[in-house]
Amino acid sequence: LSLAIFDDIGAILVVAFGYGEALNWSALGLGLLGIGIVAGASRVGIRSVPVYFLLGAAVWLCIDASGVHATIAGVILGLMTPTRIWVSDARLHAILGRLRAVPAGYRQQGGTATRHNLRQASRAVTEALSPVERLETMLHPWVGFAIMPIFALANAGITVQGADFEQPVSLAIIVGLVLGKPIGVFGFSWLAVRLGLAVLAPGLSGPLILAGSFLTGIGFTMSLFIAGLAFDPATLNAAKLGILSGSAIAATVGILMLLLLTIHAARAKCATSTADQDRIP
Template sequence: MPEDSQGLPREIADRFSKPFGRFLRIEAASGILLLVAALAALGLANSSWSSSFLAFWEIPIGLHFGPLDFTRSLQHWINDGLMTFFFFVVALELKRELVLGELRNLRTAALPFAGALGGMVVPVALYLVLMVGQTGVHGWGTVMATDTAFVIGCLALFGSRIPPSLRLFLLSLAIFDDVGAILVVAVGYGEALNWLALALGTLVVAAVAGLARLGIRSVPVYFFFGAAVWLCFDASGIHATVAGVVLGLMTPTRIWVSDERLRSILGRVLAQPTQEEVEGHGPDRSDLRRAGRAVTESLSPVERLELMLHPWAGFVIMPIFALANAGVAISGADIGQQVSVAIFAGLVLGKPIGVLAFSWLAMRLGLAIRATSLSWSFLAAGAFLTGIGFTMSLFIAGLAYSPGTLDAAKLGILGGSTISAVIGLAILVVLTSRGRIALR
């Protein structure tokens, strides 16, 4: 296995360094897999297997105990269950960046936050204007969010030819976007509230906070309480995926084993072992077990959980979501419905206008700062890429639209996301080509 300058295998070394870069690499790679899954869903939905493919996601799965029926369709389990893990990972990355990462400076964080805010407000306003008096006006949330994996995947095509500050800006904006969108889902697309279930969920969340204060570190224990939170939120009328955001933002960022303590423990292990110790009977064998735990605990819970779950979210959960939700029978959809036009306009026009306008305003007011390497031209290219709504847009569309409108909404999402990607990539091609010409 290749080694770095300190003699550690690169795979292990990567777990303890550059988490932001690792997050970007996973997002870029998962973007390709997400595209393949989306194309496969579209192809199957418009093939001779269309009926069987679409019916597969409606298979009921669950438990039934007398009067208690906890049965959901397969698509429901994916959208409400698996997507909770996705939002949990999003919340983990947001907290890590705000507390440990590049966004610790409030004025640096203010720029993508302002862009995300504009990228939500302006598209929603444009959508509502175009949908006045129309069926489907309640679906305004579909034009709010940005698909992180697709955006980072687009940037990966250009490698080092684009400034790292653009990647940081778009990743941070997309994360703010996703968190904002799921909060909107909780408020705008929930059901009638069950106050008892909500109270129980709040008590379980408080119990999780108490366990953290007591120093409980067991992942299975938190998984059990997290499942309880999910069940309570699911029964309360608030969308269950909110549990992922709440628990992610509650995850501690403080490490348990300091650098000094870790060096002290490792120092004892690195001493020359006796033959008895090598055979596993030495009295200092406990130091080796303690060192293994100390290495693990030298990373904060936020980093450890993100390392554990992010590949699953990117390479398993998101492609499965795309397969379950991107399938739309194009021949059977009414492309002329106003909802398709409104979603298309919100993504292609509303998103870039909102991102640029609010970013400029935040800088003008002195609330935010922009990296010198992040020119307004690159910012404009990134603003168009934020119109790639795909995952979150499909997620909200499934909640907001009736079956008769959903296919038309999906076509607006797919069309708007595609055109936004084409415009953003075209601008980046021009900008990076100019850069190469200037270097000659």
């Protein structure tokens, strides 16, 4: 999942710098100023999500008007979103502990101290999650069930009838997704481990990395987005055909490899367990 996220970030940077327009320095300066205001607001402790939504919208509009593709604004603001929680676990437990002795009928008693503790506990529970986690929870239903389906329906239109797989664009994209991305991901992962820049997590093996590398060839959303920017209408249909075909082949190969590896691991574990039981007197 982390690899897929960084892969999309790389694609967005390609879009931002490769398919922008003539720069409007005034708009770009206002966008950078907005980013600075966002950083300052976070530094002084402003926690209101609507405030950041308004600032983010202003930054997006300025970057879009500057000639740089506006997707770069989303990347920058996303990377600036704090991952640290506002309220520590110890403080959260201390705040909630003050509510354990709340007497029955406190609403009728109208105790201001109890109501203050309740309001404080409500804020503490909310801010026990980092802003990134809260935004992810808030935006996931909209992204998963609205934005992504609309994006796919709007960009994936293709007439398959009479499609010609021998077109150079289609073949190049298929080879890139099915072979190029797996070779690149697996090769650099192997190189990072060999050079000591990274270590394999427990239970993670070379074959599993290779299977996951094939899954990175599922280049659907960003590939369609870049194709719409890069190709003229006459070539765009062939590019979409290559993207959909290459993604389907890469997904099939990766899933089958994972399935075979999982079955093999389960059988090996079962055989080891049986052998251990046979040795028990």
